[in-house]
Amino acid sequence: MAMNGETKTKAKSNLSKRGSKALTPFSPYIDAVNQAKSCQWSPSNEEGFFLMATAESVLSFDLVHEKIRTCREVPATVGLYGNFRGGDRLRSAIAKMMERTFMGVEVNSAHICISSGVTAVLDLFFFATCDPGDGCLIPAPYFPAFDNDMSIRNEVQPIPVQPADTHTYIPTAEEMEKAVVEAAKRGVKPRVLLITNPGNPLGTLYPEATLKELLLWAVNRGLHVLSDEIYANSKFGSSPDEFISMEKVAQNAVLENLLSAELVAEFVHTAYGMSKDFGMNGFRVGSLHTRSKDLLNFWQNMGMFAAVSNDTQHALAVMLEDENFVDSYVSENKRRLKKSYELLTTNFKTANLHFMSACAAMFCWLDLRSVLAESTFKAESELWKEILEECHIVLTPGEACHYGEPGFFRVCYASMPPNQLQVACDRLTAFIEKKRRKRKAANIS
Ligand SMILES: Cc1ncc(COP(=O)(O)O)c(C=O)c1O
Structure with a gap:
């Protein structure tokens, strides 16, 4: 599967100016999201992708699903x-x-x-x-x-x-x-x-x-x-x-x-x-x-x-x-979000990865500046692509969030159940460790 994250738009279109402008998705990583969506990781598809770039929570829909059917x-x-x-x-x-x-x-x-x-x-x-x-x-x-x-x-x-x-x-x-x-x-x-x-x-x-x-x-x-x-x-x-x-x-x-x-x-x-x-x-x-x-x-x-x-x-x-x-759902959903957040951040801490402490929503702001080739958005984009291609994980690059300094990524940890999240964490932390070893070896020689 081609996962280059590049957006292909027609050079010339028969739409209006504003219609043509709307042919371009709001961010280049959206293509990767859509491609990954059609080939997601599962125990029977271990080559599949982990979508951690979409603000989507699957953690508690079982409760809503059961309820809404009765409504x-x-x-x-x-x-x-x-x-x-x-x-x-x-x-x-x-x-x-x-x-x-x-x-x-x-x-x-x-x-x-x-x-x-x-x-x-x-x-x-x-x-x-x-x-x-x-x-x-x-x-x-x-x-x-x-x-x-x-x-x-x-x-x-x-x-x-x-x-x-x-x-x-x-x-x-x-x-x-x-x-x-x-x-x-x-x-x-x-x-x-x-x-x-x-x-x-x-x-x-x-x-x-x-x-x-x-x-x-x-x-x-x-x-x-x-x-x-x-x-x-x-x-x-x-x-x-x-x-x-x-x-x-x-x-x-x-x-x-x-x-x-x-x-x-x-x-x-x-x-x-x-x-x-x-x-x-x-x-x-x-x-x-x-x-x-x-x-x-x-x-x-x-x-x-x-x-x-x-x-x-x-x-x-x-x-x-x-x-x-509503009350019991909200409280159970918070418990599940907390559990996933703790699973993610325990993995990050063990791997000595820096992140910003969160207390709400479904994101973690991960600081990967230490493994950027240089402090540029080009290097951030290359790292994003490496993570996509080697780990099969789609993250949101900080540049897409308009942050001024390169090297940060948004990680959504609620878009998969905890057992899958653990597999994604293993892949990501192993990848970072490999990168660190390579850098160390390059610095020594
Ligand atoms: C801060 C924020 N506002 C709005 C939205 C859009 O949500 P909706 O699905 O209701 O359009 C999102 C979705 O990710 C969001 O994170």
């Missing part, structure tokens, strides 16, 4: 058009679940919009809030597909903001301000600050003080703040900071008279979805919490382009209304 009632009303901002029943069930499990504030279902995944939520959000050429500030490293989500249809420019603090990666308002000034020099006007908490690819949480600092800075500058909290129910480990939703930080800021309730309603928005914490990415369900009247009205109209089928909406509402199920 598929298919009432006659599902055959009709519904509310394109999401049906009342699912909006209520999602609002209640978000309120109870992670937002920590009252969530009114009238402020919920439902679309086919957070991808669709972001696409619609950027359509509504930005004009072509506008920018979106994003602390780096970030989830590679954000580039596609904002630029492919809406022509919004991602503005990665590199953290000066390379230990915590915690961004500051000052760094954001600098990025705004630099963007202005290129003629780009930022309209949105996009925060992912818990983080992808780091698997860490933002401290409350940082969220408050960024929120006050952004809202006072007239920027929308979109908080992507798609991993909010996947905090499995201990950490100095607890998860806190941006909406709660914003409401606290109103109580402290630091922001007006009107500004918060207009500028603060939260995205959540069923793809990660519930492992239901194939169901394509995402939501936006916003109190902006304009955005809610916009969704009523534009939501039709990315609506979730009424059949899926109904089954999901029935599932989420069972609060005992």
Whole structure:
């Protein structure tokens, strides 16, 4: 199988300019993901590939699968058009679940919009809030597909903001301000600050003080703040900071008279979805919490382009209304994530590999700078290719996450059961050990 990770696009196309632009996948490693998907490792296919580049969890779907089959009632009303901002029943069930499990504030279902995944939520959000050429500030490293989500249809420019603090990666308002000034020099006007908490690819949480600092800075500058909290129910480990939703930080800021309730309603928005914490990415369900009247009205109209089928909406509402199920599922899923994370990091520690400690989501940020041929993205890409070809493991290179320094890789450890994860760890650590021995021998001779 050719696994060169290169993207082949036609030189000339009969599509529009924007259609032609969309022929190129958002990252060159996507080809390798797709090829590996069709030949995955299994005990009977030991030459197969380990897909550790997709933010997908298979760890707890058995529980969701068993439950959702009992929720598929298919009432006659599902055959009709519904509310394109999401049906009342699912909006209520999602609002209640978000309120109870992670937002920590009252969530009114009238402020919920439902679309086919957070991808669709972001696409619609950027359509509504930005004009072509506008920018979106994003602390780096970030989830590679954000580039596609904002630029492919809406022509919004991602503005990665590199953290000066390379230990915590915690961004500051000052760094954001600098990025705004630099963007202005290129003629780009930022309209949105996009925060992912818990983080992808780091698997860490933002401290409350940082969220408050960024929120006050952004809202006072007239920027929308979109908080992507798609991993909010996947905090499995201990950490100095607890998860806190941006909406709660914003409401606290109103109580402290630091922001007006009107500004918060207009500028603060939260995205959540069923793809990660519930492992239901194939169901394509995402939501936006916003109190902006304009955005809610916009969704009523534009939501039709990315609506979730009424059949899926109904089954999901029935599932989420069972609060005992939700609570026991969330806690069991965290236990399984923790177990896999510990398996991975125990292997890394034994092999003396450096990584950033995580406490949430499904990623580990692995530092392979010590085995790069040189400190360049070309060398990072070569190492990525070697890992692909020799270990049959697909990782996400740090460059795809827009991190400024070469040598880092995102490892998703939830996309396979623990027994397979052990095999992948054995392959990866043996490969690194071999590389180290070679380097040592080369240095001696
Ligand atoms: C931070 C983040 N936001 C959004 C998405 C998209 O999720 P969905 O499947 O809901 O479109 C992902 C998927 O990996 C993600 O990691």
